[in-house]
Amino acid sequence: MIVVLVVASGAAWESPALTLLGGHRDIVVLKRCVDVDDLLASASAGQADVAVLGLDTPGLDVAAVDHLRRYDVRPVAVVPAEAWEGGRVRASRIGIATLVPDDGLDTLPDAVLGADEPAPPMLPEPADAGAPPGPGGRVLAVWGPAGAPGRTTVAAGLAAELARRRRRTILVDADPYGGSVAQQLGILDEVSGLLSAARLATSGLLAERLASVQRAVGPHLSVVTGLPRADRWVEVRAGTVEALLEVARERGDVVIDTGFSLEDEPGQDYGTRPGRNQLTRGALEAADEVLVVGTADPVGLSRLARALVEVREHTGGAAVRVVVNRMRPSLGWSEKDIAGMVGGFTRLSGLHFLPDDRSAVDRALVTGRTLVESGDSPLLRAVSSLADAIVV
Ligand SMILES: Nc1ncnc2c1ncn2[C@@H]1O[C@H](COP(=O)(O)OP(=O)(O)O)[C@@H](O)[C@H]1O
Ligand SMILES: [Mg+2]
Known part of the structure; x- marks a missing residue:
């Protein structure tokens, strides 16, 4: 189970994000934080695995991201799709590698589950014997x-x-x-x-x-x-x-x-x-x-x-x-x-x-x-x- 903190400071993506995360069987939302200070205090409690945060949340900087990492909380940033390029640059500067566009929230649960995890231990053989192929691409x-x-x-x-x-x-x-x-x-x-x-x-x-x-x-x-x-x-x-x-x-x-x-x-x-x-x-x-x-x-x-x-x-x-x-x-x-x-x-x-x-x-x-x-x-x-x- 992945335990998540969310800080959206009132952004429009908050409510659909909470619905998506709350509905996922491997994810539990521990807290909606009111601001970055609240997020950092909650992270220090040591229960959370991931922080989903708006990239433009006031007070979100390198020091804040470092603090999260010290408590093993992986940051996942939601970025406005129309400001994607600038967002990507800013995110990499403050040390956030996992980004989700606000018009593609359906990928958020995957990003939360996958956010730069260390490699899993080697296991013997593949478990999933072929899910049916979807329509897919080429x-x-x-x-x-x-x-x-x-x-x-x-x-x-x-x-x-x-x-x-x-x-x-x-x-x-x-x-x-x-x-x-x-x-x-x-x-x-x-x-x-x-x-x-x-x-x-x-x-x-x-x-x-x-x-x-x-x-x-x-x-x-x-x-x-x-x-x-x-x-x-x-x-x-x-x-x-x-x-x-x-x-x-x-x-x-x-x-x-x-x-x-x-x-x-x-x-x-x-x-x-x-x-x-x-x-x-x-x-x-x-x-x-x-x-x-x-x-x-x-x-x-x-x-x-x-x-x-x-x-x-x-x-x-x-x-x-x-x-x-x-x-x-x-x-x-x-x-x-x-x-x-x-x-x-x-x-x-x-x-x-x-x-x-x-x-x-x-x-x-x-x-x-x-x-x-x-x-x-x-x-x-x-x-x-x-x-x-x-x-x-
Ligand atoms: N259409 C092009 N016009 C000018 N330079 C090009 C063009 N296509 C490739 N290059 C340059 O040629 C070099 C080799 O290209 P690259 O894509 O890395 O080749 P490959 O992957 O086949 O090794 C690079 O310096 C690249 O910038
Ligand atoms: Mg090449």
Whole structure:
């Protein structure tokens, strides 16, 4: 049972939040506090596990959040959806990692149950033998050959664009050679979503605690961050990515950023030992669509051609789209020329071109924002038409 304190200082979300929390069988609301002082005093009593608080409650600062943590009370902040971006920045400054938008309160109980919990102990076998799949979303795997063609840029941009269309979207960083989604999006959090997911999958708790492996980065977008260091792929047990995709797709669309290599590692046994490239292969096998990203220069295009032959062996009949990234006039190729070059290698569901747009990419990178949040640009418009093709 999770014991909760609430301080809403009269905000409109208080009453629906109390109804939702009060109606959950694993949650009990201990007290509605009148202000932050009341909250801190109640936390000191040592009975509460979680504090649900309005991010703009007067007096809520780093010291207050520290006080909560000293008494093992995890903060969960409710943030006005229309001031989400500012709220996210402020929350991370005062040390609150779990946020819920005030127009998405239905996720509050999950956030309360999952709020940055330490990893559970390892248990033997998964307990939940397959809940019936809901209507759910689609799994879009973003893959591409070696040479940094822009997989992460495309995955993050596409996920942000789907979320802008109010589709619930989860961006998963599954690159076994080290994650970069967290850095790209300015998520400072040290906890790796993928490693937490790996531990939860082993103990069969992933479906129940999916909320705890995600970080919200917008009202409709959340991220499962990747490996903090490349060598930590060994902690990702076989079957993790498959389990993660299975539960995540029930919640919405899933965009998964992958590695480049599909090679089979020699000497791998499929019991519980992880295989490094199994993360990428698992993502491609589970995908409804695979987006193969290549760059528009000569080296990139020849790698792309080989990649298109290779990808067929690893998809379970998924649609394959090609995204030719970093198109620029100085290369002297038209889209038609490139269509002729890549079209022969495999049957494609679509061929898309994204412009080389250093200024849009840099603007997003230096502010730790998504392409969508950093304003109009040629690249964003091209990502948007890619999304048009995918969601029809
Ligand atoms: N369309 C683009 N225009 C300009 N720079 C880009 C574009 N796409 C990617 N980049 C840059 O190329 C580099 C590699 O991109 P990244 O998405 O990290 O590749 P990958 O995930 O395939 O390794 C990054 O510096 C990124 O900012
Ligand atoms: Mg990458």
